[in-house]
Amino acid sequence: MDQPQNRVFSGVQPTGNLHLGNYLGAIRNFVGLQETHECIYCVVDMHAITVWQDPKELAANTREVAAAYIASGIDPERHIVFNQSKVSAHAELAWILNCVVRIGWLNRMTQFKDKAGKDREKASVGLYTYPVLMAADILAYRATHVPVGEDQKQHLELARDTAQKFNNDFDAPDFFPQPEPLIMGEATRVMSLRDGTKKMSKSDPSDLSRITMRDSADDIAKKIRKAQTDPDPLPEDVKGLEGRPGADNLVGIYAALSDKTKAQVLAEFSGAQFSVFKPALADLAVEKLSPITNEMKRLMDDRAYIDTILEKGAERARAIADPVLARVREIVGFI
Numbered sequence: 001m002d003q004p005q006n007r008v009f010s011g012v013q014p015t016g017n018l019h020l021g022n023y024l025g026a027i028r029n030f031v032g033l034q035e036t037h038e039c040i041y042c043v044v045d046m047h048a049i050t051v052w053q054d055p056k057e058l059a060a061n062t063r064e065v066a067a068a069y070i071a072s073g074i075d076p077e078r079h080i081v082f083n084q085s086k087v088s089a090h091a092e093l094a095w096i097l098n099c100v101v102r103i104g105w106l107n108r109m110t111q112f113k114d115k116a117g118k119d120r121e122k123a124s125v126g127l128y129t130y131p132v133l134m135a136a137d138i139l140a141y142r143a144t145h146v147p148v149g150e151d152q153k154q155h156l157e158l159a160r161d162t163a164q165k166f167n168n169d170f171d172a173p174d175f176f177p178q179p180e181p182l183i184m185g186e187a188t189r190v191m192s193l194r195d196g197t198k199k200m201s202k203s204d205p206s207d208l209s210r211i212t213m214r215d216s217a218d219d220i221a222k223k224i225r226k227a228q229t230d231p232d233p234l235p236e237d238v239k240g241l242e243g244r245p246g247a248d249n250l251v252g253i254y255a256a257l258s259d260k261t262k263a264q265v266l267a268e269f270s271g272a273q274f275s276v277f278k279p280a281l282a283d284l285a286v287e288k289l290s291p292i293t294n295e296m297k298r299l300m301d302d303r304a305y306i307d308t309i310l311e312k313g314a315e316r317a318r319a320i321a322d323p324v325l326a327r328v329r330e331i332v333g334f335i
């Protein structure tokens, strides 16, 4: 079986509140990889149901993530856009890999601990084995590169260990490649606008903590105006951002949105007060995000178009994953 050298796989959960962290940490990087890689971008609806999702909202949110991909510049004709539940290889491989991955590996996953909270006994089994499904997503396509935000690093390491253990256990050297994480840019971990020490997240109860891909220009400006900072002006270099998480976060967002480094942004705004920097950041964010938000709205109104993209994408995804699964069945000894 040929091993592609430049195959990208990544996914986003359709759990609503798609935010600036998802965009800068992941989706924007997905777009850039299209020139050099064969890309497969998935809406991971099976991951979403590891915590309760209202079925109607899940369907709407699945279409919304697909719309966000396309509106951001992913070309669903040249590359593959689909939703996970349409391709049964993901679930099938996840089961086989559940028998490869060790309980001890999953017990170390910090995201499970965070998401399950104090009452771990009440978390779904799916939430616990979530990283195994993620490894299956990647390995079903024998993907070589996986663009993600910083928070997925540990899950990627588990996917690499899983590939290696499968190859060793079944004496199938190099069958699964070691997928490389691609954690790129100045905004690999966008923080909450209300608390610069916490990650920007879909589940934060405060709407002011995140800029979403649905926000109007006024919403964006308001949230940036209210972002938590400190009374000092911006420093002249990156070292001066140490111990100033709110300031560091806003400079990182500005850098990512303007395709600059934090050092370049500080060279421009050194000594500026937040009363100057925040409006400049709000203008930049509106300039970059509003066209995407508007295009998403337009696409969401054309449900038939989105559904056709997802259906065709799933067909093309199956054409890659099914032969891999056929080979996995042989390797494992299923007849």
Ligand code: TYM
Pocket (backbone or CB within 6 Å): 009, 010, 011, 012, 013, 014, 021, 022, 023, 024, 025, 026, 027, 044, 047, 133, 134, 137, 138, 146, 147, 148, 149, 150, 151, 152, 155, 187, 188, 189, 190, 191, 199, 200, 201
């Ligand atoms: P999800 O849906 O939580 O997030 C989607 C992508 O957004 C990134 N991200 C962030 N980046 C920067 N700053 C933030 N505050 C921030 N919050 C989220 C995430 O790192 C991610 O890249 N398990 C994955 C989905 C998944 C997947 C996969 C990814 C399922 N299967 C296979 C890659 C390959 C997740 O929950 O992402």
